[in-house]
Amino acid sequence: MHYLKEKICYKEGGTSTNIDNENDENNAESKNINEYNNVEDAPTKGSENLGRGNDQAEDDKETNKRLRGNDDKDINNLGSKKIKQTDISEEDNKNDMEEKCDKLNIIDKNGEIEKSINYKNYAISNKKSEKENFYSEQKFEDLDICDALKKGLKELNFITLTEIQSKCIPHFLNGKDILGAAKTGSGKTLAFLVPSINILYNIKFLPKNGTGVLIISPTRELCLQIYQVCTGLCKYIPQTNGIIIGGVSRNEEKKKFIHGINILIATPGRLLDHMQNTKEFNYKNLLCLIIDEADRLLQIGFEEEINLIVKRLPKKRQTALFSATQTTKVESLIRLSLQKPIFIEVTTKIATVERLQQGYALVDEDKRFLLLFTFLKRNTSKKIMVFFNNCMSVQFYNDLLNYIDIPTFCIHGKKKQNQRLKSFNEFSAAKNAILLCTNVAARGLDIPNVNYIIQYDPPDDSKEYIHRVGRTCRGNDSAGSAIIFLMKHELKFLNYLKFYNIPVNQFSYDQKKLINIQSQMESIVTKNFHLHKMAREAFKSYLNGYVTYALKDVFDINNLNLMLTSKNFGLDTPPKVDLNLKFNAKKKKFK
Template identity: 50%
Template sequence: MGKRKFKEEEQVDSNSEGNISETCFSDNDEYLENSNDGESQTKQDDETVQVVGDFSKESKELQLESAKDFEDYEKKKFSAVDFTESTMKAIEDMKFEYMTQVQARCIPPALTGRDILGAAKTGSGKTLAFLLPAVELLSRTKFKPRNGTGVIIITPTRELALQIFSVAKELFKYHNQTFGVVMGGANRRGEAEKLTKGVSLLVATPGRLLDHLQNTKGFLFKNLQMLIIDEADRILEVGFEQEMKQILNILPKERQTMLFSATQTTKVEDLARLSLKRAPLYINVDENKEAATNDKLEQGYVVCPSEQRFLLLFTFLKKNLKKKVIVFFSSCNSVKYHAELLNYIDIPVLELHGKQKQTKRTSTFFEFINAEKGILLCTDVAARGLDIPAVDWIIQYDPPDDPREYIHRVGRTARGENASGKALLFLLPSELGFLRFLKNAKVPLNEYQFPTNKIANVQIQLEKLISKNFYLNKSAKDGYRSYLLAYASHGLKKIFNVNQLDLQQVAKAFGFTVPPTVQLTIGASCKDKIYKGAKKAKMTGKEHYVKQKNNKGSDNRQWK
């Protein structure tokens, strides 16, 4: 497909994409490594491994202890903690000097063997808060490959697993322990071979971990010393509750456990009760803060009618080509369409969504991480936990499902205690009620206004392009349909009411003069009805369900 640009606009610099990261990954054993650059360690004769710390007996009830005793560790240097020399050298190489609040409160008690239930705002630095104690445990117990796996870290998505793995790689630089990651989409046979040889620290997604626990002979996990569950609320949200229960039943009960969750829901409490057995320490660094997001994050919203949504997005991206921008969409098909369209008209963008093969997702992820500038279009696959450096803008083009999702999306910028960033939420006039929910969730937003005369008027050219280009036309139809599907499945139906959408105007944002045919079911017992063109541009009826599989919902389980 050839490229073109809209005539009214200036030509865009096409070199805004970054280079693919020079990772340590290869096709077969890409995510399973041994850190052999470090110092030699004393031989261990016994196959079993000593446990660090003294613990109380198991308790059926989850009894939490406050972390007040450890509050005086805040604003301390890493050098104030009794790390091994190898770990301290790695921290210095990573240019870290001061601990964040969650690190200062988690690391000291974790080093003594305490179980921890942590609640921290996204971007708070919790990855190091659990990785450093894990690395220290393996180092101090002189854990060897023949001992099997000593630490397991469970995380909801492949991208987050890769990110934790990359941080672990840096921390293990001067250690001799092995480390790796297992996840859906990777070479299972290669993973199994490495596991049988011994992987001291293992990062895993729930589905693939359960698969190996049940089916990989020679996977030695009886010496497990520490279990870390990261983004527990997200793990449960995407449907891994049963897998987690099975995993907890299989793993040894005598272990140290650390569980982190941005929100404390009933399901998270149940999971904590099952996994935390040793009078856990509760650490919440955000409980006394007035805002649920970073204080240095500038947040705003813009009220934009459906027919002008793409025009405003197009104008915004044209003016911010030298910035690092993430744009969130509600479905894979919508990401694909907008990526194809923008790249075709010489606005270079990257795309990240669940319909991509794992190799493509991985290369795109690292390419954007290492880019100084660029635009990434994505679904919520990138909204949780990922640490993408120096993101200038977070654009929520399609509405989040609830305030929690909003918070996790904007958490991709202003990460860290001194970082800053900006976030912009697109809202239709009918969606302004969502602001009340955000206010109740302690999310402060200001209204941004864009003068109409400053918005690029390329609607006619867009419609001509979509009508003449077969591939873009098909992609636009898929994106339009998936947008309606996602909208119809929104959790806050009183605000995001698919019945109130003007399909004629929605279709214009996708480049159509007449809305494409969409097959919908009205109510549970009614017959299918097909909405065609302007005659049915306004949907009527009590409730609408689209027959085809919900693309937004189908993203939920794709990361295992």
Template identity: 50%
Template sequence: MCPAAATTSSAKPSKKRKQPVVGPPESDSEEESVYDTASDDGEEEEERQELESEDEDEEVEEGSEDDEEDEDEDDDESEVEEEEVKEKKEKEKEEEEEAKKDKKQEEKKAKKDRKEDEKMAKEDKKEDEKKAKKKSEGSGILSNKLFSELPISELTAKAIREMNYTHLTQIQARSIPHLLERKDVMGAAKTGSGKTLAFLIPAIELLYHLPFSPRNGTGVVVVCPTRELAIQTHNVAKELMKYHSQTLGYVIGGNNRRSEADQLAKGVNLLVATPGRLLDHLQNTKSFIYKMLKCLVIDEADRILEQNFEEDMKQIFKRLPQNRQTVLFSATQTPEVEKFAKLSFEKNEESKEKPVYVGVDDDKSKATVEGLQQGYCVISSEKRFLVLYAFLKKKQNKKIMVFFSSCNSVKFHAELLNFLGIECSDIHGKQKQQKRTTTFFSFCKAEKGILLCTNVAARGLDIPDVDYIVQYDPPDEPKDYIHRVGRTARGEKGKGSALLFLLPEELKFLIYLKAAKVTLTEYEFNQKNVPNLQSHLENIVGENYFLNQSAKEAYRSYVLAYDSHSMKDIFNVHQLDLQCYGNDLELISYGFGFDTQHKTQYVQFLVTLQKVAASFCFRNPPKVNLDLDSSAAKHRKKMRRVDGGKRHGISASNPYGRKDKDGVDKRQFARF
């Protein structure tokens, strides 16, 4: 029952109702009073019962009403419960579907994670294998093997100790054991990796154990592409042979040929030579004893091919004994080098042994050494020299090498910088050998200084403690870039920096460098730090006759060198603001009788390179004859004259011509 109903029923009995009086009239007698009292009590009882029955009826009615209300409420509650159950079922269904989706996603993710884990496990395994291999071989350039562990003579070991070498480099550790066993070896390693000691130590041991003496003649020949590299190799061999009795010497272009012949006649057991001069002595020096040659070493084979010494080397191979050990080292491996290697390793028909290939950089991710910081800057033509001047002036207490594209450019910039108070030296192919040698060794011994050079100093030379390599003119190819920057950061823990100057049109060269595993960072020069000296420089060059002539030659050589680039899609001479003066062309066409329609085929164009000329300190661009095909035409004309001429005595076996009638050899040799 509801609380309201209960309150109502409990309140009703307390009500007093007025009842009608029923019975006989009042009397004074005792009987009447008794009768009256009894009748009154019965009536009251009846009334009370009636009232209770009424109350019960009311309570029943109220209870039925309450029950109806409760039933309605129960119905509402059941409907709500049904809706809740329905919603709950729908929610559970949705949750099941989501759970299925989540399960599928988790399965996919788990599958993907498993694949990634497997991939990472494989990579970790490879990395661990590499680390284990690296740990067994050593880190960086050096290996874990010691020179004291090599099976070499005490005389050589003592010299190595005095040179302060303890650990072998990677190329030395892999190649020296094979060379000591007198096997043919073809080696490939970065510049500055220790190739010189790798072939000199076994060569010296070979001479020691045979043993060789001066009367036996030459037992080992080392062929180098340049004079400077030959002199440097000779000096290293001299240190290694300090306690040996065998003799040592070198023959290079530019030296006195007669004194070299006298030296060979006395007997040189280990001979270092450049290709042209070696072939000369093989052909013309009768006192040169080489029939007992045991080993031929070819250093920097790729550079030898680049300098067009292939024909000379073929002649050398034919003249030297076939039963010999052959060693070939190269910084880069190209199809031309492989072809050349096959030719150099040709032996007699009885020998079927193949050369051992040793490569230490095949799996490296970088083509340059670890301690080298490399960058480039994009500079317009007219600002190039100003930036170079500012850089060199700031770094005068450092050791710097600056590379140019031509000999004339090196000569002019050396003269101009010295005139401006920046002391520098220069090396190029047009210098006499004595000056080149003196300059080279002076720079090697110097703690600081600036050396301007061409590619003649780009390969093989071991110049200690070079801080900066600046490539003022970009190289022909990425491999030339690698060789140039190899002059710094040499040896274990070596550090250095390299800077490449590029024109805006030459930025595509970076793509080729990246393909060659060379990555550069862009450097920006603050224009406030670049002095505004252009007008002052123009006055100097305009007023100084010798500087003016030198600048013109450098300007012309720069354009010709630019035109000779092998990568024409990047280094296009026609992108250098070439402007031909129509009046000049018409005047020349008229003067020589050329038709203006065909004048481009016959006339040497007079051109003006405006921005380029500014980098050579010209106020008004000079007019110079730039016959871009003249060199090739002169070469073809010369070859026709040689082939069609008479009494010159030139042939494949005697490329230097006929001797005098009296038999005296007075021919001039100016080859490498």
């Protein structure tokens, strides 16, 4: 395959101004953090080698000059903090909205967060709080846990318990099953790690006894994150811990089972594989089962695996199940796995944290990438996550942005595990960086100091919106901003957010001050074989994803102008896409 060899360097003159009107900070070097499970090093940050041939060198020099010519000295703001509150609900009939939401299991009749579980069947340890209470008044040093665990907590700088921790840990230490509901970033990882580790320590559970604590989580990144925290907590404790996930050698994992893994963190697919095929895996002495992000596990299709896993485990055990949202499938899993659980809920009437500044940008169909490009150029000193709805879009925009000298990391489901881990670790350690990702990074990942969440592609529903924006404002003291890009026909999505009491303001920007690189972008994509192929595939994936949106009254494929939409991918003409939809002759939207 022939790639073009020489890169275009895009450098602007003038001073950058970000959405908060703050002065840009100096770029800081990224610090490496530990990688786990002996995952081999991946290629360095950036895209594939997108080379240029000599036959295009002169054209590229001219394109480079035009790119440099876009001076942004006169740009004041891309947006502002204080923008009018938008109320679109008057445009729609409220009863009609409630009916639609009810059919989609998004809200209940009172417009509050859905809870389809009948909680009166469970003991409830607390009531809802009207205010956001993140930390409790309780200290880890006051807990009835071993000194070795307290020492590990102190070294990791865990001093004060969060609300979910203060309510879960005592019940779990007393032998109760736990059903936990807390919004993202509430600190539930320690809520199950601390008591389960202490239980093994107190009974002197040894490696020869096999696995005593099993923690199941939906994604590899979440498992690695839990493993990282667990390793730190177990620094002064003799019990062993390990991780089994897809993308890592099964034979290497089998060797670990021979020596015994007391605390095992796993994704469900690989876990079930070892339960069925690895005789060295001893789980007959299991004491604690932790199911983390249960709603997410079921949503992405692990229902059968989870049921088979639970049925194989000893009946006499403690179980803790955590789920940010409660659905009918979660209720079925509760009946299968829990026995007379204590229901613990830490939430507020506002579904997102109060410190989070949230807004939307109304953008024309053909200006979405220009707005993103301008925003990224104005905020080079910030830490930014950009969400897309499909893997091909993430990879295409990652390759394109790196190609025009905007360094980005990317994480998506089709990326190799060692590359995903490297991107995650380097972005987490960086002071200022850009991560392009799919929803694989939306749940549970604890990435420090994220300044902005950009939802380039809107989420499928309000719940996914909440999890995406939950990647910023992690902890009690941090602040951040979240911006969702919406086209005019997508503005009804704001009504669904309002049912969750999510305050969303409109962020304004001057379209005349967007950095217009459209013609240069199309020239680059046309000339570069790799980028052109990626652009076409990403465009097709975007449309196929748009068809699958559940909120058809908001995300209707027939409202898209395909010619304008293709501009965001650097295409002058949209490729043919078979969506099995009827051609709209009046609007001429399909070629």
